[in-house]
Amino acid sequence: MAKKIGPQFIVHPKFVLKETEASTKPLSSGDKEKDRANVQRLSGLIGVQQQMLYAGHKHKVLVVLQGMDTSGKDGTVNDVFAAVNPQGIRISNFKGPTAIELAHDYLWRVHAQVPVAGEIAVFNRSHYEDVLITRVHDWIDDKECQRRYRQINDFERMLWETGTVVLKFFLHISKAEQKSRLQSRIDDPNKHWKFDPQDLAERKFWDAYQTRYQEVLRATSTLHAPWYVVPADSKTHRNLVVANVVLETLQKLKLKFPDPKPELKNLKFD
């Protein structure tokens, strides 16, 4: 396999979140059609890896997707995992917590949805909302937030130690790109269902979110559960990064189909 693509996107402790990087395309060939074909090819390879993951029933894979509204979490699921057998993948959407969820610790609902052996689980939003929107709006103070970073790191380490590969992607878009995407949701009647006036209210807190994201990414990017920052103003480039990292990670597991059974060769039956 060629040089690893993923590491350049991993968050380190002194990482700075720069708005200008949202529109960069380090993985692009310069030709959009070629890039799209590449995403399709990678998606197909992920599908093959997933078949072996499912057959082996040993490893578990958790993919966490975070990002500002319109950053493309839904699109990433659709494009990167297009070729995966739906039987081996499970997507969990974490919206505002329900009454029963609020009556538990904030990790309760996410722990319930972690992958089983042989499965890829994707979190569309996650427990990271509990240190983002909650902190931006001062529903929790800094002390509680720091405490949650530790709890989250402990939790993810336990997942890793019990056989789960944890991959976290921050889909990084610029404020201008969000504006254009929100506008298109307003202009296109078929996208009205995706438009939530609340998104405009949250957009007012753009800067606060960026500050918080930088802190969260720094505090919770660990060896066993790294954060990847994905330049995502271009949807194709976003897919390229996520697909490459997912594929590289699966390949690192050296998955293979369980050993053939020689005794099956001459098995006779009616």
Place this chain on the structure above:
Amino acid sequence: MAKKIGPQFIVHPKFVLKETEASTKPLSSGDKEKDRANVQRLSGLIGVQQQMLYAGHKHKVLVVLQGMDTSGKDGTVNDVFAAVNPQGIRISNFKGPTAIELAHDYLWRVHAQVPVAGEIAVFNRSHYEDVLITRVHDWIDDKECQRRYRQINDFERMLWETGTVVLKFFLHISKAEQKSRLQSRIDDPNKHWKFDPQDLAERKFWDAYQTRYQEVLRATSTLHAPWYVVPADSKTHRNLVVANVVLETLQKLKLKFPDPKPELKNLKFD
């Protein structure tokens, strides 16, 4: 309130598990009938505390019961929580894990059953089986066991930090007392349903279990989730200890009914 009864039973880091202590009765008045009446009285007071816990919907209480076969886990639930409204208490039995449970990390099934706000949850056996039976039979090695101690401590600390009071009881019986209880399950046809031949097989590992229990109790008795060792050869004494500790713990929460609403005083309705 008088001097605290609980602290004398708490496990400290150099704690030694002594078989001879299983039959001690430090809380007994010497009069069995009087002790039984006392358990009933304590159970009633726990019931009142639980009403306030339920009305306030703020705190959560988790009671973990561990002990050798026949140590009286079922009996403790029945006697100590006799006066609690079933709506505010939930008992979870953790037997051998199912296929779907085994496909997850070992904390998955216990996290799913932690108490909600206003509730007492009782674990009849628990995640501690994953460092006991598993280690006694060498299904996991020492390194993995030490790792699980840390994971368990992290998990219980998170529960405590998110508003759950965690109380853990080791119901301590002697080998002779277990023999007598197993024999009575064999002799009494109405108790046959409780007899499992597997219990005799596990009894052969008595010493190994005692060694493991001592290590587990030492490694996981923390300020936020202490272990209480309960002399339990006497069922009444066992109940006295558990009831006292549960009641003291609830009283320490200073529970009260939510403030009365003055506007209700003159409320008229048809």
